[in-house]
Amino acid sequence: MGSADFILMINLLVAGLLAAAFMAIAVYDTGRVSARWLAFSYLLGMAYFAIEFSIPAFADARLPVVAAFAVFLGATIAFNGGLAHKYGVRPPWSPMLCFLVVASVAVYLVQDLPRHSLTRMMAYQLPYAVMQFAALGIVLTSRQRLARLDHLLALVLGASAVQFASKPLIAGALGGWGANPQAYVQTSYALVSQSLGTVFGLALALLALAVLVRDVLDEATSKSETDALSRLFNRGGFERHADLAMRDAVRRGVPVALVIADLDYFKRINDSYGHASGDRVIETFAGFLREAAAEHHVAGRIGGEEFAIILPGTNLAAARLFAEGARNAFGALPIEGLPADHRCSASFGVAELATDEGFADLLRRADAALYEAKNAGRDCVRVSGALRRRQAPTVFNGKG
Structure with a gap:
């Protein structure tokens, strides 16, 4: 097992743990829709890593590559839906789902382009950047008062979007992402890309988890400090x-x-x-x-x-x-x-x-x-x- 394979396995396990953490919040507070969408996002993340790990077993990897892309983009859309529910913004489901379809078709169409084609790499990475920028917009357009933790989440979302947009350049600098999909996990770019994904994915998950836990604690404190009859502070x-x-x-x-x-x-x-x-x-x-x-x-x-x-x-x-x-x-x-x-x-x-x-x-x-x-x-x-x-x-x- 190569280094990139090992990181893929770690990412799959981490995504599972994060999905369980968000699901625990959803079970604790059944009215917190955002936690359910975030849990679903990381379940899709698990599916993405599983598909990526299985790609070398396919003789023709075009369909699993497109499937992996669509599943991961779907995970970012579910993440955005969770953020929208958390920050009181109407989830832009229709635009995001249309974008998912268009981007998946584009990735399928560029499969016949040379592996080192910048167009092919950009078709694969830029949609992720767009979804991360959309998540940033959801946080910043919220009518809720944003605290430092929310601003930090917005900052990491912006940085994550930039790293997705820069991955085609990183791939070019590191010699490409392999002669074929089966060789991807053996490349230096795969190691760097998966490592960056781990860092940003974990940072975003922990910040989103911290925001939800903060809200749960704030609401519990508010209930303990509120008089039920008058709805004023006790x-x-x-x-x-x-x-x-x-x-x-x-x-x-x-x-x-x-x-x-x-x-x-x-x-x-x-x-x-x-x-x-x-x-x-x-x-x-x-x-x-x-x-x-x-x-x-x-x-x-x-x-x-x-x-x-x-x-x-x-x-x-x-x-x-x-x-x-x-x-x-x-x-x-x-x-x-x-x-x-x-x-x-x-x-x-x-x-x-x-x-x-x-x-x-x-x-x-x-x-x-x-x-x-x-x-x-x-x-x-x-x-x-x-x-x-x-x-x-x-x-x-x-x-x-």
Whole structure:
């Protein structure tokens, strides 16, 4: 067995392991279509390597050569389909499948050209480069926010496309790819080509696998940090994300404020109208909070009927206006399941982060301000006394 044969065998085994890894993700998360397509891609990769390995056994290798080409190009198309599902891009199945047919016919037609013909080599390698560039386009045109790992995947896709496009030149520099298909595996070019394929194929597979695993972990974390009823962060999730938002605001030198709200007489609503009505009150307030919050705000349900929202880039005066606007708007909302003339209200406590203060201190002061609002008769806004010396002490009270 020559060196190229050995690499072909290694590639076949690696492709099988990668297919199993992607399939494991697909089984773990049955809704992750991208994992199924990526698993299928590497199953086709196994078939390609098996055909390549068997080519020396054929007296006339034209059909197995075309078959190997079509199967590997099909693997790149399946890979692109997986990426498209992952990055929320509509898979361009029709163009890719038409390209597969046209490219396979072209490879069949150039079989009678001399082995060292540049046209023949380009017909074989350029379609792979086109599919890798298509994969690069899928990643870069995604509407999802790309992280460093996604940019690295895009970079390797571009490099892989370039190496496919350059293989005809590499073959020429290394003396060609053999006098016939049976001799291919004994050439220096076969060793280099299969080695490059191993490096890029493994790099792309590991990056795609890392991206999927990252998404699975992110979704698991998100579920563990999300309150099922309100669909806001639960207390643990809120405290973690709010602390990160606060630290980012401090690093950028902008103010940050915290608003805490508590639904008034919530137990009375449950006792009078039932827990289903109470749940609808929570859902209504949470939905209003989600709509009122900007993208950089962090909102959460931190207790049974208690909510909080941290406002980076907002000072105490603006946060107080936000809370007063929320109080007025929520008080005007009709709620399904409650009498038509019944209106719910909420009390609010507001605090702005002070110098050398941590998130726990900010939370404590906002909670103290909320306690003042509850003691003042509810349905009102109170601000933390710690900053009243620096800002106007005006208090908004919905009761007049």
